[in-house]
Amino acid sequence: MRTSPTTVRRALAAAAGAALAVGLFTACGSDGDTGGDADTAEDFDFSCPERTDGEPQIDEAANESQPFVFGTPGDPTSLDPILASDGETFRVNRQVFDTLLDADCTDTVPGLAESFEQNPEGTEWTFHLREGVTFHDGAPLDGAAVCKNFDRWANFKGGFQSPNFTYYYSAVFGGFAENDPAMGIETESIFKGCTADGLTATISISQYTSSFPGAFTLESLSIISPLSIDAVADVTLPAADSPLPEYTQTVGTLAGTGPYKLQDWNHSEQEVTLVRNDDYFGEPAHVKTLIFKTISDETARRQALEAGDIHGYDLAAPADAQALLDAGYQVPIRGVFNLLYLAYTQGHAPLEDHAVREALSYAVDRQRIVDSVLPAGGMVATQFIPPSLEGYSDDVATYEYDTDKAKELLAEAGAEDLSLTFCYPTDVTRPYMPAPKDIFDIIASDLEAAGVTVEARPITWVEYIPTTRSGECPLYLLGWTGDFADPYNFLGTWFAAPSTEWGFDSPEVFDAIAAANTEPDAAARVDLWKAANEAVMEELPGLPISSSPPSIAFAANVYPPDVSPLTREDFAQVSFTTGS
Incomplete structure (x- = not known):
């Protein structure tokens, strides 16, 4: 993405076995085309928008003198990537820290490693690092620095093992060197170790997992400076509900290798300021100063753009898109790689009754949500992965909108007076x-x-994830934007093992997901993922509702970054232009 030629990117993507089919999709332009409705998987556009209007006249003086301000829906939570699991934190951190591999659209491409290989069993992953890369604090990138990161994560103790903090590490590796019983992690870690030899790092795991190589692109697994690791070596988190350490909330401790460096985090103003890293190993960022400003209300974000207080913002409301286009703003629409669902927490009676979950599923008119709330191009979801991924099955149990059937099932289950x-x-x-x-x-x-x-x-967002993960909500809305193109990133994220947020214990589901995730043969794995997908929808832990293409807005005098279906925009690509 940042420095690799297209031929290198595609070669590595092929080696990684990327699963997405990429078609033609052009970002919205001044013609106001926001796409058509997608009623079936065949109509649904999963491809990646590309800028097609040519290179505009760049305003180099503005790039140097004027900060680029981007409005975000929420604050970041942590400047330490491993202690984050939310998109707003990743949006900031991915500009500062780099990963071993990167994502271009949904392809896996070079990052800090310019190439890699795996052994036939998929249990050893060897990365050949770029030469001459330095961290923001001057420390060199080498295999030892990479291994120091992986060894740090594997040996976390106490509250650092809580999914509240290291959700992604646990999801990928299963556990830690010594699991803390108080954190509720019972599975054994598949991480065996990391060995370094100059600019080479080899990561060993105990069994194949389809999460690799995609998981090496996760922002949570960003590589930080070994000097940063030394600086926080004595920091502890006693419990799962401990506050995040001070170093994660202030600038000055952590250093990455990215195109921007951390300069300031003003919590009262809800602004994070980054400054260009002139020693970046790739093409330097165009704009010298980058500011992420939290504006939680979507109407207020639009008004800030219209007033010139910000130069872009994320998640433009579907109702605003056309008006913004008509007024001369740019509203590119991302490709689709997400899923919204209604969860049924089976720890609450009578949701453990399959007939009740069926009834609730028949009761919901998902097409009305797509038609009245989502942007054009959204579609009803029938299962917990997008149709673009291997393992999508046409044979899953489906639940078409039928109020009368919902009433009948509730009556048969003795739940006519159900309150949830x-x-x-x-x-x-x-x-x-x-x-x-x-x-x-x-x-x-x-x-x-x-x-x-x-x-x-109603629950504020800062409390919402902990509340739903703890199993407090019988019904709740949540969703997922995929991190990489593998079914495990969806199904495994939710249903690989028992959890309080879903509250069910189905060996059939867990075994089906494990079988698919650990099958190294690609053709056999597709059939196993279909079986896992079908097992999930038979269990019916929740109702998949929809997938939709989120939009992002920019001022007319901005040359925006390539927009990503993973919402992984690279703001080093942004420039001011001489346009009005």
């Missing part, structure tokens, strides 16, 4: 969920029409 608390997030928009309250209102009205009493529980 329904949680939804406030003060936030997500790529898969552009208007949480509107979506909640539609689903709640559908459930009430089927005879279910809904008790609304």
